[in-house]
Amino acid sequence: MSAQIISGKDIAADIRSELSGEVAKLVAETGVTPGLATVLVGENPASQMYVGMKNKAAAAMGIYSRQITLPIDTSQDELLGVVAGLNADPAIHGILVQLPVPDHIDEGLVIESIDPLKDVDGFHPMSVGRLATDSGEFFAPCTPAGVVEMLVRSGHDPAGKHVVVVGRSNIVGRPLASLLIRKAPGGNATVTVCHSRTPDLGAVTRTADILVVAMGRPEMVTADMVTPGTVVIDVGTNRVDDPDSEKGYRVCGDVLFDEVEKIAGAISPVPGGVGPMTITMLLSNTVKSARLATAR
Ligand code: NDP
Numbered sequence: 001m002s003a004q005i006i007s008g009k010d011i012a013a014d015i016r017s018e019l020s021g022e023v024a025k026l027v028a029e030t031g032v033t034p035g036l037a038t039v040l041v042g043e044n045p046a047s048q049m050y051v052g053m054k055n056k057a058a059a060a061m062g063i064y065s066r067q068i069t070l071p072i073d074t075s076q077d078e079l080l081g082v083v084a085g086l087n088a089d090p091a092i093h094g095i096l097v098q099l100p101v102p103d104h105i106d107e108g109l110v111i112e113s114i115d116p117l118k119d120v121d122g123f124h125p126m127s128v129g130r131l132a133t134d135s136g137e138f139f140a141p142c143t144p145a146g147v148v149e150m151l152v153r154s155g156h157d158p159a160g161k162h163v164v165v166v167g168r169s170n171i172v173g174r175p176l177a178s179l180l181i182r183k184a185p186g187g188n189a190t191v192t193v194c195h196s197r198t199p200d201l202g203a204v205t206r207t208a209d210i211l212v213v214a215m216g217r218p219e220m221v222t223a224d225m226v227t228p229g230t231v232v233i234d235v236g237t238n239r240v241d242d243p244d245s246e247k248g249y250r251v252c253g254d255v256l257f258d259e260v261e262k263i264a265g266a267i268s269p270v271p272g273g274v275g276p277m278t279i280t281m282l283l284s285n286t287v288k289s290a291r292l293a294t295a296r
Contacts, residue, residue, distance in 0.1 A: 004266035006154045006233065008146070012276035015149065015284065020061040022287055026294070027062070034290035035064040036094040036120070036283070037086045041079060041105065042072035047098045054096070057279050063286055064091065076105045080113050087115040093293055094120030094286035117292070120285035122175070131175060134182045137292060139285045144176035146277025147212055147233050148186040156210060156231045156266060158189035164205050166221070166254070167214035168195045172235055176212060201225065219256040229265040235274045 027033050036058050038051045051067060058065035068082060079101070086095045095118045101107050116126035122141035130138035140148075151158055163180050167173035173193060180189040194204050202225040205211055213221050214235035226232060236254025253270030261267050268274060 003232075003261050003264040004154070005261075006150055006156075006231075006266050006268040006273065008150055008268055008273040008275060008277045011150055011153050012146075012280040014153070015277075015280050016057070016061055019280075019283055019287055022291075023062040026287070026290060030294045032290055032294050033062070033064045033091075034094070034287050035066065035089075035092045036096065036286045037066045037068060037089075037092045039068045039070065039079070039082060039086075039095070039097045041070045041074050041098075041101050044100075047100075051098050054279055054282060058283055058286070061283060063283060066092065072102055074102075074105075076109065079105055079110060083110065083113045087113075087118065090293075092118065093289040094118055094282070096121050096282065118289060120282055120289055122285070123171070128170075128175070131178045134178075134184065139289070140179055140281075141171060141175045142278045142281035142285065143172050143214075143235060143274060144179050145281040145284075146274055147176055147235065148179050149281065150233060150268060150274070150277055151210065151231070152186055154266060158186065158210055161189050161209040162192070162207060163189045163210040163212065164192045164194060164208035165212045165214070166194045166201065166205065167216075167235070168193050169214065172214040176214070213254040215254045217254055218252050219254065221255040221260065223256070223259040223263055226260050226264060228263045230263075232260055232264045232267040233274065234268050234270050237270060237275060 038054055040047055040051045055065040055067050086092050095114050097110055111123050114124055116124045119127050120139050122139040127138045130136045158180050165173050165176055177191045177193050180187055180191045194201055205225045206227045208230055210231045212233045218238040218240050232255060234253035234255040238252050239249050240252055242250040251271050
C-alpha cells in the first residue's frame, strides 16, 4: 500500500490563507501592517531567487516587504549600520539577512546585531537559547517549525512518539530536536538525533515512529532503513545530474522516495514538501512579531 503524501505545498497554502486573514484583522484593528525587510549582500543567484520568493509571498498576503540589495564589497560596518537602521524602524517587524554573507563579513556578528524582537529567522543566540530552554517569547527557525506544522496538520502529532532526526545542523536538526522535546503543542516527543558519526544509521532509523531526514545526501535513506508504517519527512533538497531532464538535473530529497513511499505510513515529497513550508513560517513569524509589537 502506498503512503499518505504529506504535501507541504497544500499545508503551506492553508497557512498562507489563514495568515492573510490575520494580517487583514491586524490592519483593521490596530492600523499596523506587518513589515519584513530582507537584506542581500552580493548577487548570488540562489540567494537572489530565495529573497525574491520571500518578498513575493509576503506581498501576496498583505505584508509590507522591503528588499535591500547591497553590493558584494559592502563592508561589515556598513551592513551592521543597515541592520541598526532596520532595528530602529517601526514599520519593520522582521529582519532577514540572507545567508551566506560574503567571506569578509562575520556572519555571527551580523546575526547578533539583529534585534531579537525582529529575529524572524530565529538564528539569534537569544532566540536559540529561549528555544533550547523553552522559555519566553521567541521565533522558531523556519524550516524546523515548518516540519512540526506539517506533522501536526497532517494528523501525525509528535507527542508521545519516538522521532528520529538525521542531521544536527544549527538550522535544521538541532532546533528541530529542541522544538520536538518542548512541553508544548507540537512537542512532547522522545527524540533521537543522528549524525555522520552515528555508527549504524539504519539500526536507529528503523526504531522511529517519525523519521525526519536533513542530511544533504541525495536519496541516501532507502527502504531497508525504514520500518513499515513510519511517518517520513524529507528535508533534503539536492540537485542531481539527470541527462533525461530538459534542465540536465532534477531536484530530490535525502530519501529514496519511490522505494520508501511503498512502505512508509506517510511521506513528504521533494519538491513540494518542506520547501514551501520554510517561507510560510517566515511569514508567520513576521505576523507574530507585528502582533507582539502592537501589544507592547
Ligand atoms: P548540513 O550539511 O549543515 O548538515 C547535515 C547533517 O547531516 C550534519 O549534521 C551531518 O552530520 C549529517 N550527515 C551527513 N551525512 C551523514 C551520514 N552519512 N549519516 C548520518 N548523518 C549524516 O545541512 P543542513 O542541515 O543545512 O541541510 C540538510 C539538507 O536539508 C540539505 O539537503 C539542505 O539543502 C536541506 N534544507 C532544506 C531546506 C528547505 O527549506 N527545504 C532548508 C534547509 C536545508 P555531521 O554533523 O556529523 O557532519
